[in-house]
Amino acid sequence: MIKKDVRSLSLEDLRAFFTDKGFQAFRGNQVYEWLWKKSITDIDQMTNISKEIRDSLKSEFVINNIEIDSVQKSTDGTIKNAIRLHDGLTVESVLIPTKTRMTACISSQVGCSLNCKFCATSRLKRMRNLNPDEIYDQVVTINNQCLEFHNKPLTNIVFMGMGEPLMNYNNVLKAISKITSPSGLGMSPKRIVVSTSGIPKMIKKMADDKVKFKLAVSLHSAIEKTRTSIMPFNEKFNLIELRDSLKYWYKNTKNRITYEYVVWEGINDKMEDVNALVEFCKFSPSKVNLIQYNSIDDPSFKQANNSAIALYMNVLEKNNITVTFRRSRGKDIDAACGQLANKSQ
Numbered sequence: 249m250i251k252k253d254v255r256s257l258s259l260e261d262l263r264a265f266f267t268d269k270g271f272q273a274f275r276g277n278q279v280y281e282w283l284w285k286k287s288i289t290d291i292d293q294m295t296n297i298s299k300e301i302r303d304s305l306k307s308e309f310v311i312n313n314i315e316i317d318s319v320q321k322s323t324d325g326t327i328k329n330a331i332r333l334h335d336g337l338t339v340e341s342v343l344i345p346t347k348t349r350m351t352a353c354i355s356s357q358v359g360c361s362l363n364c365k366f367c368a369t370s371r372l373k374r375m376r377n378l379n380p381d382e383i384y385d386q387v388v389t390i391n392n393q394c395l396e397f398h399n400k401p402l403t404n405i406v407f408m409g410m411g412e413p414l415m416n417y418n419n420v421l422k423a424i425s426k427i428t429s430p431s432g433l434g435m436s437p438k439r440i441v442v443s444t445s446g447i448p449k450m451i452k453k454m455a456d457d458k459v460k461f462k463l464a465v466s467l468h469s470a471i472e473k474t475r476t477s478i479m480p481f482n483e484k485f486n487l488i489e490l491r492d493s494l495k496y497w498y499k500n501t502k503n504r505i506t507y508e509y510v511v512w513e514g515i516n517d518k519m520e521d522v523n524a525l526v527e528f529c530k531f532s533p534s535k536v537n538l539i540q541y542n543s544i545d546d547p548s549f550k551q552a553n554n555s556a557i558a559l560y561m562n563v564l565e566k567n568n569i570t571v572t573f574r575r576s577r578g579k580d581i582d583a584a585c586g587q588l589a590n591k592s593q
């Protein structure tokens with residue numbers, strides 16, 4: 249019999265499990281606290297639970313915890329973890345320290361089913377979705393590293409690691425609810441960003457679900473033909489639908505939208521590209537993060553020069569759109585945006 253992960257049980261399930269076995273229901277609360285608040289990795293670590301009760305748990309359940317397979321440290325302080333899952337697959341999670349923030353960059357899938365031409369993760373293909381506890385455990389792991397190496401706790405989480413979070417929506421939502429719950433890590437949802445390549449149906453669903461975290465969209469081009477050439481799924485989920493869904497998001501949440509955008513030479517570095525971007529995002533308060541391109545050894549992509557970046561910055565600012573140019577972190581260890589590809593394997 250393949251035993252189920254005990255962490256797939258809700259608090260109510262755990263309480264019912266114990267009453268069914270003739271134990272007191274509050275044992276469920278104790279176990280729940282060990283599993284989530286204390287993040288133990290072995291049922292025998294529950295020291296206030298008797299051996300008899302632990303054994304009855306162990307006869308039906310396991311804890312499929314994650315393990316750090318390897319840790320790489322960048323000269324800029326960024327730490328990349330290769331994380332081994334219980335079935336032997338690997339994902340990567342990154343800690344990005346700055347003076348004011350400790351940010352965890354978390355994966356939501358093993359590999360990715362989208363086929364963005366400029367992203368190293370797309371070369372892995374999608375192997376499977378991560379479970380809520382596998383997402384949660386990455387956060388706990390990075391939080392521990394913040395405490396160990398920097399003496400301060402994690403402050404921010406971005407779902408910008410491997411995978412498309414909105415293609416694993418239910419599990420990402422469950423993980424975030426544990427991360428933000430007082431019975432879990434108690435972090436504020438305002439400090440969590442979910443980044444999507446833009447799945448319109450799911451963006452509307454997020455608005456309907458009244459989620460409290462922030463939304464970022466990897467846009468990279470607001471011209472249909474250009475976007476389809478670099479992000480082929482745009483053919484199916486086109487810009488018109490994407491913008492519709494973002495309007496719906498803004499109308500229902502009143503939350504500012506962040507766009508991630510890389511400027512490449514000869515692809516999207518012209519005035520018409522900038523104008524299309526302004527036109528696309530001016531319907532709501534928005535922020536454009538211009539991300540530096542991190543090379544993944546494909547000669548068709550080259551970071552645009554400084555004058556193209558300056559053009560974007562000027563035009564966006566003139567149109568009252570907040571814009572930042574983000575320097576890459578962790579490039580020397582392939583931990584930067586779009587470089588997560590399990591290379592160490």
Ligand code: SAH
Nearest residue numbers: 367408412443444445466508541542585586
């Ligand atoms: N699938 C989600 C989550 C991944 S986030 C999404 O697309 O948003 C990773 C971010 O890095 C995305 O904005 C992605 O477009 C960007 N990215 C991918 N490859 C990159 C590269 N080689 N250089 C810079 N940014 C890249």
